[in-house]
Amino acid sequence: MSKKKKQKSVPPTLEEAFGKLSPAEEMTELAKRATVVDVYGYLQKNERKKISKFVYERFNRRYIMPFEKVYRDFNSGFAQMAACCLMIEAMQSFRYGWNNTIEDAKKQDGTRMFGGEIFEDFFGIYGESKDFKDFKGLGNEFYSSIRCGILHQAEPQNGWLILREGKLYDDVNRSINSTRFRRRMKKCLKQYCDDLEVAENDSELWKKFKDKMAFVIRNCHKEEMLKESTNP
Numbered sequence: 001m002s003k004k005k006k007q008k009s010v011p012p013t014l015e016e017a018f019g020k021l022s023p024a025e026e027m028t029e030l031a032k033r034a035t036v037v038d039v040y041g042y043l044q045k046n047e048r049k050k051i052s053k054f055v056y057e058r059f060n061r062r063y064i065m066p067f068e069k070v071y072r073d074f075n076s077g078f079a080q081m082a083a084c085c086l087m088i089e090a091m092q093s094f095r096y097g098w099n100n101t102i103e104d105a106k107k108q109d110g111t112r113m114f115g116g117e118i119f120e121d122f123f124g125i126y127g128e129s130k131d132f133k134d135f136k137g138l139g140n141e142f143y144s145s146i147r148c149g150i151l152h153q154a155e156p157q158n159g160w161l162i163l164r165e166g167k168l169y170d171d172v173n174r175s176i177n178s179t180r181f182r183r184r185m186k187k188c189l190k191q192y193c194d195d196l197e198v199a200e201n202d203s204e205l206w207k208k209f210k211d212k213m214a215f216v217i218r219n220c221h222k223e224e225m226l227k228e229s230t231n232p
Helices: 014-019 036-045 048-068 077-096 115-127 139-153 178-198 204-218 222-230
Strands: 029-031 161-163 175-177
Touching: 014 036, 014 204, 029 036, 029 048, 036 048, 036 204, 048 077, 048 178, 077 115, 077 139, 077 161, 077 178, 077 204, 115 139, 115 178, 175 178, 178 204
Parallel strands: 161 175
Antiparallel strands: none
16 A cells, blocks of 8 residues: 655644643743743734744844854864754754645645755855855755765765864865855854844745744644544
């Protein structure tokens, strides 16, 4: 018997997602000093500055700040790049309202957007601001050689190098300065948060953010996720 093809996740309403949480689940920390209750309240009251700060804290404290606190000689370029790859996929999920990047990532024409295309899209967005212009056109290579290389083999593939010095990207020896890359990721995060703060209520950026947050809140509900994992 063939397996059923998974359908794109349909975001619940924020009210539906929040309404299914137990009191304990409502207190789940979504970012430093921000629980589900706090974030749900920000969304209900349209408190943009607080929402922007929440997103920034969620990413910065989890995936950027720890590397800023480590003595340079002990900082790991591999770990920095792993965290940055994680951030790229997660930030794209917030930008486009995806629950995850496996079933939900779609192009405008409705066809599947694969991993390398997700990275190419990210580099295209932030290449315009010059932060990642060096990587435009390299999304597929970066995905397979850096993201998948580190995730599956704990090292880059196909001759790519991860360093902690030099240019952001050196196309001669295919090397990445992981420290500079991480700093550029922080700038991109700040840009997204700033854009979110001033976005109009009917803008795609704001609508997709709310879709993603509905998924985030729903995913805090243990019974809902258990039910989903047992359904083919």
